[in-house]
Amino acid sequence: MSKDVTVYWRPGCGFCIGLLRDIDEAGLTHARINIWDDADAAAFVRSVANGSETVPTVMVGNQAMVNPNLQQIQAALG
Numbered sequence: 001m002s003k004d005v006t007v008y009w010r011p012g013c014g015f016c017i018g019l020l021r022d023i024d025e026a027g028l029t030h031a032r033i034n035i036w037d038d039a040d041a042a043a044f045v046r047s048v049a050n051g052s053e054t055v056p057t058v059m060v061g062n063q064a065m066v067n068p069n070l071q072q073i074q075a076a077l078g
Helices: 014-026 039-048 070-077
Strands: 005-009 031-034 057-060 063-066
Touching: 005 014, 005 039, 014 070, 039 057, 057 070, 063 070
Parallel strands: 005 031
Antiparallel strands: 005 057, 057 063
16 A cells, blocks of 8 residues: 655755655655645644644654654655
């Protein structure tokens, strides 16, 4: 079964830039959502990050991960 990967990010976030680069280099298909452009996405991130807008936050299937690295994402993908 394929799992969807969604990366919640914001401009100027160095951690986001690094993770997105790693994801691109690994060839992982994913969606990107800028939380500054999407109030619902920002609310979602706060809901899984103890009220903070900590990015990157990544959803793999139905698993939320706050500030993961590429290896954690790949492990969640199986």
